[in-house]
Amino acid sequence: MNRHYMFSLIAVLLLFLIAYVGVAAVGLEALFGIIIPYAAIVVFTIGFIYRVVGWARSPVPFCIPTTCGQQKSLPIFKQAKIDNPSTKGNVVIRMILEIVLFRSLFRNTKMKVKEGGKLFYGFELWLWLFALAFHYAFATVLVRHLRFFTEPVPQWLQLLENVDSFMQIGLPGVFLSGVVLLAAVTLLFLRRVLLPQIRYISLANDYFPLVLIFGIAFTGILMRYFIKVDVVGAKQLAYGLVSFHPTIPEGIGAVFYVHVFFVSVLLAYFPFSKLMHLGGIFMSPTRNMTTNTREVRHVNPWNYPVKVHTYEEYEDEFREKMVEAEVPVDKELAPEPEEPEADETSEEKE
Amino acid sequence: MSDTPKPEEILSRSHTPPKTGWMDTPIDIRPGMYCYASNPKSVDYVGLPYPRQWNPMEDDWNLPDNWKEIIFEGMRDRLDRFRSFKVFMDICVRCGACADKCHFFIGTGDPKNMPVLRAELIRSVYRNDFTRFGKIFGKMAGARPMSLDVLKEWWYYLFQCTECRRCSVFCPYGIDTAEITIIGRELLNLLGLNIDWIATPVANCYRTGNHLGIQPHAYKDMIDFFCEDIEEITGVLPKPSLNRKGAEILFITPSGDVFADPGTYTAMGYLILFDFLEKKYGLDITWSTYASEGGNFGFFTSHETMKRLNAKMYAEAKRLGVKWILGGECGHMWRVINQYMDTMNGPADHLDVPVSPITGTRFENAASTKMVHITEFLSDLIYHDKLDLDKSRNDHLKVTFHDSCNPARGMGLLDEPRYVIQNVCNNFYDMPSNTIREQTFCCGSGAGLNAGEDMELRLSGGLPRANAVRHVHEKHGVNMLACICAIDRAVLPALMEYWVPEVDVTGICEMVGNALNLPGQKKRTTDLRGEDLPGMEEEEDADE
Numbered sequence: 001m002n003r004h005y006m007f008s009l010i011a012v013l014l015l016f017l018i019a020y021v022g023v024a025a026v027g028l029e030a031l032f033g034i035i036i037p038y039a040a041i042v043v044f045t046i047g048f049i050y051r052v053v054g055w056a057r058s059p060v061p062f063c064i065p066t067t068c069g070q071q072k073s074l075p076i077f078k079q080a081k082i083d084n085p086s087t088k089g090n091v092v093i094r095m096i097l098e099i100v101l102f103r104s105l106f107r108n109t110k111m112k113v114k115e116g117g118k119l120f121y122g123f124e125l126w127l128w129l130f131a132l133a134f135h136y137a138f139a140t141v142l143v144r145h146l147r148f149f150t151e152p153v154p155q156w157l158q159l160l161e162n163v164d165s166f167m168q169i170g171l172p173g174v175f176l177s178g179v180v181l182l183a184a185v186t187l188l189f190l191r192r193v194l195l196p197q198i199r200y201i202s203l204a205n206d207y208f209p210l211v212l213i214f215g216i217a218f219t220g221i222l223m224r225y226f227i228k229v230d231v232v233g234a235k236q237l238a239y240g241l242v243s244f245h246p247t248i249p250e251g252i253g254a255v256f257y258v259h260v261f262f263v264s265v266l267l268a269y270f271p272f273s274k275l276m277h278l279g280g281i282f283m284s285p286t287r288n289m290t291t292n293t294r295e296v297r298h299v300n301p302w303n304y305p306v307k308v309h310t311y312e313e314y315e316d317e318f319r320e321k322m323v324e325a326e327v328p329v330d331k332e333l334a335p336e337p338e339e340p341e342a343d344e345t346s347e348e349k350e
Numbered sequence: 351m352s353d354t355p356k357p358e359e360i361l362s363r364s365h366t367p368p369k370t371g372w373m374d375t376p377i378d379i380r381p382g383m384y385c386y387a388s389n390p391k392s393v394d395y396v397g398l399p400y401p402r403q404w405n406p407m408e409d410d411w412n413l414p415d416n417w418k419e420i421i422f423e424g425m426r427d428r429l430d431r432f433r434s435f436k437v438f439m440d441i442c443v444r445c446g447a448c449a450d451k452c453h454f455f456i457g458t459g460d461p462k463n464m465p466v467l468r469a470e471l472i473r474s475v476y477r478n479d480f481t482r483f484g485k486i487f488g489k490m491a492g493a494r495p496m497s498l499d500v501l502k503e504w505w506y507y508l509f510q511c512t513e514c515r516r517c518s519v520f521c522p523y524g525i526d527t528a529e530i531t532i533i534g535r536e537l538l539n540l541l542g543l544n545i546d547w548i549a550t551p552v553a554n555c556y557r558t559g560n561h562l563g564i565q566p567h568a569y570k571d572m573i574d575f576f577c578e579d580i581e582e583i584t585g586v587l588p589k590p591s592l593n594r595k596g597a598e599i600l601f602i603t604p605s606g607d608v609f610a611d612p613g614t615y616t617a618m619g620y621l622i623l624f625d626f627l628e629k630k631y632g633l634d635i636t637w638s639t640y641a642s643e644g645g646n647f648g649f650f651t652s653h654e655t656m657k658r659l660n661a662k663m664y665a666e667a668k669r670l671g672v673k674w675i676l677g678g679e680c681g682h683m684w685r686v687i688n689q690y691m692d693t694m695n696g697p698a699d700h701l702d703v704p705v706s707p708i709t710g711t712r713f714e715n716a717a718s719t720k721m722v723h724i725t726e727f728l729s730d731l732i733y734h735d736k737l738d739l740d741k742s743r744n745d746h747l748k749v750t751f752h753d754s755c756n757p758a759r760g761m762g763l764l765d766e767p768r769y770v771i772q773n774v775c776n777n778f779y780d781m782p783s784n785t786i787r788e789q790t791f792c793c794g795s796g797a798g799l800n801a802g803e804d805m806e807l808r809l810s811g812g813l814p815r816a817n818a819v820r821h822v823h824e825k826h827g828v829n830m831l832a833c834i835c836a837i838d839r840a841v842l843p844a845l846m847e848y849w850v851p852e853v854d855v856t857g858i859c860e861m862v863g864n865a866l867n868l869p870g871q872k873k874r875t876t877d878l879r880g881e882d883l884p885g886m887e888e889e890e891d892a893d894e
Contacts, residue, residue: 007490035789052442058433061653064760065519065688066526068788071762073715073726076733077769083788086715086763098522104447105522111450111786117361119456119817121784127447131522198446200367201466203492204443272483281440285434286524291762294719297692301430305399306654308661309556309641311669317557318566325567327639328593330669 005193012215012262019261024254034246040264044321047271052279065296065338066286074118086292095288099281102128130191134184138213141162141220182217187212205273209241212266218323219259229253259276353382353806356686360810364461366448366704369845372467373474373494377503379406382806383458384506385799386550392544396655400542405768406505411498417541422479422589425539432527439476441523442469445566448517448527448851452508453792457810462507465517465527472534475841488640508534509808511683513650514755514795519788522727532798536652539588548798551647555659559642560605566592572608573583576618580625583874583880588860590626590637590781596635598707600667603678604645604722606836607857608844613839615878616679620724622866622878629869635676641666644683645836649690652797657694664695664723674704675721679857680845681754681835684723685804688761692719700861709734723757725834732773738867741748743874744775746884747830747861750822751780752815752842753790754835761822767834770858774865779826785818793833799811809848816849823850831855 022028070081085091096102110124144161147153165173165326189210192202222227233249234256240247270276290296315322315329322329368375384406393401404412414420429436448465449455454748455463462468471494477484477493484493494500513528522578538544558565564572570592583588591597601624607617627633641662648655667675677687692698702718704713711730713722731737749771757763764787772778785791822828831842831853842855864877875886 004490031375055433055437055440058430058436060433061431062524062690062693064434064529065514066524066760067762068519069762071715072765073713073763073766074711074730074733077765080762098524102522104520104524105445107520107789108447109451110521111456113361117817118359118821119814127445132446135504166603196366197449197461197464198444200372200461201444201446201449201464201470204442204487204490205492225614227425233777234465257632272481274443277441277443280437283525284435284441284524285431286518286526287435287530292715293689294692294716294721295714297697297718300693303694306658306661308658308665313666314557314559314640321565322639325570327566327570328595 001201004202004204004206005189005211006226007204008211011208012211015212015261015265016258017257020254022310023257029257031249033248033260034241036264037241037260038246040267044270047268048276050280051271052146052283055280056284057303059300060285060289060301063289063293064285065291065293066290067278067291071291083289086290086295087129088290091288091290095282098287102131106109127191130184130187133180134188137177137184138182139182141175141217144175144177148235149242151239176216178221178224180302181222182214183212185217189214202231207267209269209273209275212262212269216259216266217261219262223253223255227255229256246274351874354583354809354848355806358767358815360457360813363457363810365455365459365772367461370738372461372470372491377499378501379506381407381803382804383780383804384807385545385801385804387510388542388544390542392546392549392553395543396658398542398544398549398651398655399540399714401822402542404451404542410835411502411543413498413541414502420540420882421496421537424540425476425479428536429476429532432529434526434534435458435533437462437616438525438530439473439480442466442473442525443515443523444470445522447520447522448525451517452527453514453516453794453814454512454807454811456492457794457813458510458807460510462530463510464859465521468507468511468741469525469530471500471507473543475500489865499705499770500542501538501541504534507547507876509799510793510811512755512799512811514792515752515759515794516755516789516792519759525770531705532649532653533775537670537891539652541657544800545798547801548647548650550796552655552659553570554653555643555647557637558749559640559662560696561643561645562605562609562610564605564642566642569608569639573617573621576608576614576621577881580618580621580878583878586625586870588621590621590624590770591635592637592639594636596633598673599636600641600670600672600674600675600824601635601637601678602641602644602663603850604680604683604836605643606645606680606840610644610840610859611877612855613818613836613841615855615860615863616839618878619859619863620678620843620856622868623728624864626866626868627708627731633707636670637670638670644678644685646678646686649682651685653694653832656686656690661695663687663691664700665744666697667720668700673702674716675701676724676727678723679834679836679859680723681837683756683836684763685756685760693720706730706846708736720859721765725763725765725770728859728862729766729769732770737862739774739862740866740867741774741776742876742885743864745777746859746877747775747860748777748779748826748828749775749830749832749854749856750819750839751778751786751827752793752819752831752833753786753788754833755790755792756837757834758788758790762788763834767832767858770834771861774861777826779822780827781818781822785814789819791815793835793838793841793845795845798838799838800841805844807882809812811847812841812845815842816845819846819853820850821855829853830860832858855859 069083072079072086109121233252235250351582390401511531518526554563607613791814793807
């Protein structure tokens with residue numbers, strides 16, 4: 001039993017109860033349908049901007065890209081233009097591949113010790129695959145939800161829905177994205193729980209968003225395929241929120257408010273958590289800088305003068321030895337110190 | 351050395367973490383895994399704070415009373431000055447992709463050597479002191495207050511990281527543990543908590559121009575000694591110049607190359623190359639006793655110390671009035687030159703854009719920093735067929751190449767050394783692709799950890815590299831591990847002796863020196879190590 005994931009499971013369960021009881025027993029529809037969503041959006045927006053601005057306010061003193069391929073040097077060597085980008089354009093390509101295809105994660109390997117003490121590094125694409133499935137499914141689900149916030153629903157959205165439900169299982173058609181999201185989030189959770197190394201590094205902060213997103217997807221799927229909540233009412237509420245004429249239609253059902261509450265909690269939690277990697281990836285100096293560091297000088301805004309050991313100080317200390325060894329010097333040896341020494345020895349002799 | 355575990359013990363170490371969580375697993379500082387504390391005299395010589403006697407094995411580290419405040423202020427200051435630090439503290443999702451990419455984790459099995467946990471050691475304190483969430487939720491949010499045990503953990507594990515950046519290649523956000531270690535060590539140095547293998551070379555370098563404390567007359571003696579050896583082997587006596595004003599090019603290389611085998615053979619290689627180019631094409635180059643260190647252990651201390659030691663390169667180039675700088679084979683030296691020097695101590699307006707005086711090639715990629723890597727320079731010469739090479743003098747070698755971390759991941763110098771090797775010797779075999787180029791494994795002793803007292807750490811961390819060498823040794827009969835780093839040349843012999851005793855270590859310029867025909871040379875019957883060249887002797891017999 002691990003208190004980190006237990007904590008997350010219990011926390012999400014509690015959130016569920018709060019919303020469910022709040023709506024079903026106490027009748028706080030306005031709180032969970034209007035006030036909390038608005039508050040969450042405010043916290044998310046201000047929090048997100050605050051964090052990104054916070055990062056941006058710290059300068060980038062040194063140009064420290066991680067070079068993952070051949071540099072640009074002589075024409076005889078083929079530069080790895082994307083993995084070692086010397087131009088801004090190639091940096092943009094590197095960033096796009098990083099953000100859209102998780103290129104670095106794609107490199108992932110797994111170390112194994114084979115018999116006879118040989119180490120072996122095999123491709124390990126599961127994490128990359130789960131991560132990609134999770135992010136794309138989530139994005140698709142998010143975009144699909146625009147249906148609730150637009151009137152009339154744009155045609156391209158209809159098209160997306162058609163593609164997403166091309167499998168045509170029953171009625172209403174099953175959206176693939178929702179299923180993939182639920183599956184991916186489950187796999188990512190199980191990965192954390194089952195792999196000893198990953199469990200060891202995981203914090204409650206790592207389990208909580210997974211469980212919460214599971215809750216969001218689960219309530220969503222529940223509403224669409226099983227409980228069949230009043231979609232018209234749901235849209236009325238959602239559209240009311242974005243058009244700043246919030247209303248609480250009758251009888252949408254408590255599960256809907258749980259769904260909205262989960263989303264609100266996720267939004268409010270976002271800026272304070274590791275989920276900020278969404279913004280942070282754009283700011284990572286090892287990926288978003290050009291590698292032409294010897295060609296173009298990078299300026300450090302706080303570069304300050306430091307104390308150094310000058311050549312003059314160096315020569316002053318070693319001049320005698322340098323002259324003796326015939327190493328060139330800037331200042332010749334001063335003849336004076338030798339005389340008193342000679343005097344002393346002559347005196348001693350006397 | 352007697353306590354060093356057997357290879358089988360290191361190989362059979364488990365990678366399954368213990369039952370107790372990492373925050374609840376107390377620190378166990380073990381001999382063989384750490385380097386001795388900094389000598390107060392060295393710390394004091396360069397004016398760094400809190401020079402004093404202290405011993406990592408003792409409970410009391412003689413810290414200043416307000417040490418927590420110093421760390422807190424130090425962190426705040428660095429969060430404001432380094433976006434890298436701030437972003438890397440915030441965005442890790444602990445996906446674990448970095449875990450088994452670290453040679454120290456592979457070799458030791460210690461979970462705190464997973465890059466993610468190494469960073470979490472600092473992040474946990476960051477969350478507690480600088481984030482609201484950490485303040486409210488404490489341990490549940492992965493936050494913990496600073497304590498003496500935490501500080502000791504920082505020290506122990508930040509000096510079990512070689513800043514090799516391999517994890518950063520695999521991180522989906524490019525989080526660079528090297529950057530975190532660099533800043534973490536900087537914080538420790540605010541309390542005088544350095545290791546002596548770094549602190550004393552720093553003091554030496556500040557005073558004498560090089561880490562080993564070689565004074566100018568001794569430096570000249572060593573160079574002269576190599577020249578005599580070269581004369582014995584080739585019949586030609588090179589006459590290099592030191593501190594010569596008005597030369598066209600200044601040559602800077604790590605002092606390790608003039609100090610100990612097998613680096614010294616690399617130094618002889620440089621001398622042979624320069625002598626050849628001087629006689630044949632009138633190359634005008636000088637060495638310097640003041641800028642007699644390419645490496646920079648200040649880099650392992652703090653950004654400021656790095657800058658203070660690096661300043662010599664441009665200063666000496668200016669004083670001597672050279673046009674540009676040529677740099678020798680060294681790893682972290684090239685990270686500093688490639689990514690820091692120009693920013694810290696430039697712009698070098700007193701220098702010209704480097705142009706090879708022999709081929710006329712303009713090194714546009716070094717247009718601002720004005721410093722060229724010896725293998726770039728060599729590749730250009732070879733491409734233009736300017737060298738007179740007899741590859742067969744390296745026929746006794748079956749060579750593989752170890753990409754040093756910093757030129758690989760802080761520069762991208764991957765093809766140049768291979769091009770040179772393949773043009774000076776006939777037998778070259780690369781190691782498996784997951785262990786070379788940008789995925790290269792560290793020697794296990796970089797970033798100032800190449801001491802003697804931490805041998806167990808070095809041999810454990812060097813396991814993945816050695817394992818890949820063993821693979822090509824068994825498959826192709828490789829007997830020579832080439833590298834372009836002075837620390838590699840100093841530490842890989844011990845690593846090879848332990849894991850793959852049949853393999854020796856060389857610099858690239860040593861092989862160039864073996865192959866290069868000097869004008870007026872005698873019949874060459876030995877390599878630069880004075881060892882008989884098998885074929886050449888037979889030939890001699892046959893001739894007679």
